[in-house]
Amino acid sequence: MNFIEYSDREILMLELADVIAGQLRSALAQSDRASMSVPGGTTPGPIFDTLSGVHLDWDRVDVILNDERWVPETSDRSNTALLKRRLITGAASAATLVPLYTDTPTPEEGLDSLMPAIDAALPLDVLVLGMGLDMHTASLFPGADQLELGLSDAAPTLLAMRAPGAPEPRITLSAKALKTAVSTHILITGDEKRSVVEKAQHLSPDEAPIAAFLRHADVHWAP
Numbered sequence: 001m002n003f004i005e006y007s008d009r010e011i012l013m014l015e016l017a018d019v020i021a022g023q024l025r026s027a028l029a030q031s032d033r034a035s036m037s038v039p040g041g042t043t044p045g046p047i048f049d050t051l052s053g054v055h056l057d058w059d060r061v062d063v064i065l066n067d068e069r070w071v072p073e074t075s076d077r078s079n080t081a082l083l084k085r086r087l088i089t090g091a092a093s094a095a096t097l098v099p100l101y102t103d104t105p106t107p108e109e110g111l112d113s114l115m116p117a118i119d120a121a122l123p124l125d126v127l128v129l130g131m132g133l134d135m136h137t138a139s140l141f142p143g144a145d146q147l148e149l150g151l152s153d154a155a156p157t158l159l160a161m162r163a164p165g166a167p168e169p170r171i172t173l174s175a176k177a178l179k180t181a182v183s184t185h186i187l188i189t190g191d192e193k194r195s196v197v198e199k200a201q202h203l204s205p206d207e208a209p210i211a212a213f214l215r216h217a218d219v220h221w222a223p
């Protein structure tokens, strides 16, 4: 992995937002549309705030979450709501947010309606991943019911996922779909996550799902 250390979180978020904007601009210079997949959770909000004010041809950009918790947008655990509030706003409100949630009781029932639009937006130009302290990324959790399929080359683009460490059912892009990205960034903060990502380098993806992405990723870290 290419580990990039920043002096503080504010600088990390500003600089990574700048890198991502540059990569989207390059992609748009070569193609009609560009696509980017981003994490939810508690870490990426400040990058979204910066990116949403950047001037680029957002009307030609597709934005896809890495994963979603199977909760409605009214829930404070909704990654979709986070994106709508902090990324798909301002200049970036012209971007297309490709949905990863639909109002069915289970993620399994939503897969068929959500998958075609995600497939149409692949391959990804830019991938930003987060990581939990349990080494999950997207909703590829250690011990998850469909982890083996989610990491395999035979995986579909989207899977439903249930895991002991996840409070609600999830939907996630498979590793195969996420790995279509030209550029991969892993965004982590804090000493604990630094130790965890260093440990993950020596583990297999079924023990540490983030390990499936480390070889070709820039890992961005600040204390």
Ligand SMILES: O=C1O[C@H](COP(=O)(O)O)[C@@H](O)[C@H](O)[C@H]1O
Pocket (backbone or CB within 6 Å): 038, 039, 040, 041, 042, 043, 044, 066, 067, 068, 069, 079, 129, 130, 131, 132, 133, 137, 138, 139
């Ligand atoms: O549940 C999730 O967790 C991970 C990590 O989130 P964080 O709060 O530790 O930053 C996130 O990457 C993923 O998209 C999300 O659904």
